[in-house]
Amino acid sequence: MFTREHTRQVHVGSVAIGGGAAVSVQTMASTHTADIDATVAQINRLADAGADIVRVAVPTKRDTDTLPEILRQANVPIVADVHFHFDRALEAVAAGVHKIRLNPGNISDRAQVRRVIDACRERGVPIRIGVNEGSAVERRDASRREADRQMTLVELMVAKLAEYIRIFEDANFADIVLAAKSHNARTVIDVYRQIAARWNYPLHLGVTHAGPPETGTIRSAVALGALLADGLGDTIRVSFAADPIHEVQAGKEILCSLGLRARTEPxxxxxxxxxxxxxxxxxxxxxxxxxxxxxxxxxxxxxxxxxxxxxxxxxxxxxxxxxxxxxxxxxxxxxxxxxxxxxxxxxxxxxxxxxxxxxx
Ligand code: SF4
Structure with a gap:
């Protein structure tokens, strides 16, 4: 067994992340969230396959409106994936979701983030700060600040995360989970190592846009395997351009291969x-x-x-x-x-x- 880095612990409904808890497997529903029947059916199929937590997209108010019913029927904790509209985060928290994911690349207004933090604090809901390579690169192109242009991609992603974390720390909100994803396995390994050296918040590992299962499995296993073998990572998500059931199977296999999860099948x-x-x-x-x-x-x-x-x-x-x-x-x-x-x-x-x- 590897020695796991000690991180703070947060609770996503009944699932603990960090602080020595078992590494959990996450995935994301591929249905339109507003389609309650299809979304619940998929969530529970993913739960049966071994997903500990499932994330759903909430791009519109129609989606957040369906969350109470989805939460009532889902067999695992649910995370609302929020981009661009901070009010979707407020609606999702009011609906009772177990965790929120925010992307610093598209919700950066300090006052808006503070409102989400206050709502989450009141309800005991943790927030994942999920930076990805795309939003970091956008910032470099948009701002053209000399300092940004001098930075490597990894440095830029860490800087972006640091800027965002400051908003949470200034608000004395520590129930956060950190993620910094790229489609490139080497970048993922480097960026998470730097993050782990700097903060002790729990880490959500993932290679984003990893492609179809054939290649995505290898990229994810290489990056996540290296980090997990270093003792880093508290929850993982494998992402494929395929039925998310394959993500769950691959995530479980990565953890089982490293002895981080007991097998339930031969x-x-x-x-x-x-x-x-x-x-x-x-x-x-x-x-x-x-x-x-x-x-x-x-x-x-x-x-x-x-x-x-x-x-x-x-x-x-x-x-x-x-x-x-x-x-x-x-x-x-x-x-x-x-x-x-x-x-x-x-x-x-x-x-x-x-x-x-x-x-x-
Ligand atoms: S088990 Fe026999 S057939 Fe299979 S690889 Fe080994 S030697 Fe070859």
Whole structure:
């Protein structure tokens, strides 16, 4: 286990962020918030998949008007994502949301931010300050101040955050969470390291606009993995141009891979295959995967493509199969328990998993 940096703790409804709490997984609904049925259905599907917190966009008053009903039906705490209109933040807080996200790039009027702070203080609602690369770059282009132009992008993002944090600190409001996202993994790593060295507010990690799951998973795993392994990060959001359920799955897998979250589904290990492979291993894995997902337990299952090197490579798995040309050896807790014909491999592995489950 990594040593986690100590941060302040805030509470987003029933979920604690920072101060040693488990790293939570967030995502964002992709529905139009004003469509209550679609939004609630998606929020609860994401919650079932393992999302701890879900954010919704509230660009119009129609959206904030629906929040009381959404909050009534949602199974997880809800964050209102506010851009441009500070009154959306006030309406969302009045509706009872559990957290607000503000973007310093588009709500910067000090008096308006103070009104949001006062409303959040009254209701015990934390605020995430979410800077992103785009708004920092806009500032550099718009202001053309010499000092800005001299700064690197990372320095500029941190400076932007510092300017905004000052408004909150001047108001003695400390229930804030910090985020500074970029689509570039290296920038994300650098900027969060600088933020963590300067403040002890909890950190919301994310790579923004990470693209489709194929590339976005890698970018997010690289950046978030490096930071989490450094002990940084209290809540994470993976963002994809795809159904947000994939964001939740990827976020959970990042945390499980680092031992920061216990698995609730089997971990499937499969050999990469080589010239010794004697079965269609890819087809075997494809057949096993959905069946294993039915078992709501974190056991480790190894699928190996030969009976020569397979047993050694499967060591450490709770259940393993070493498949030969027409039959396979099945192992439980490192011990060979039976040999089955090829046609029975999937059922036999499932059987052994259930046996393992019954004993643990
Ligand atoms: S388990 Fe066998 S087939 Fe799979 S990679 Fe190892 S040696 Fe090759």
């Amino acid at each position: 971990e499937l290990i499969a050999c990469p295959t080589c010239g010794r492979v004697e079965v269609d291993l890819v087809a075997l894995v494809d057949a096993l995967r959905p069946r294993l997902a039915e078992l709501k337990t974190g056991l480790r299952v190894a699928v190996m493509g030969c009976v020569v090197n397979g047993p050694g490579e499967a060591e450490g798995a709770d259940v393993a199969v070493c498949a030969g040309a027409d039959r396979a050896d099945i192992y439980r807790a490192g011990r060979k328990v039976r040999t089955v014909p090829a046609s029975q491999i999937v059922d036999a592995v499932l059987d052994e998993c259930r046996r393992w489950q019954a004993r643990h």
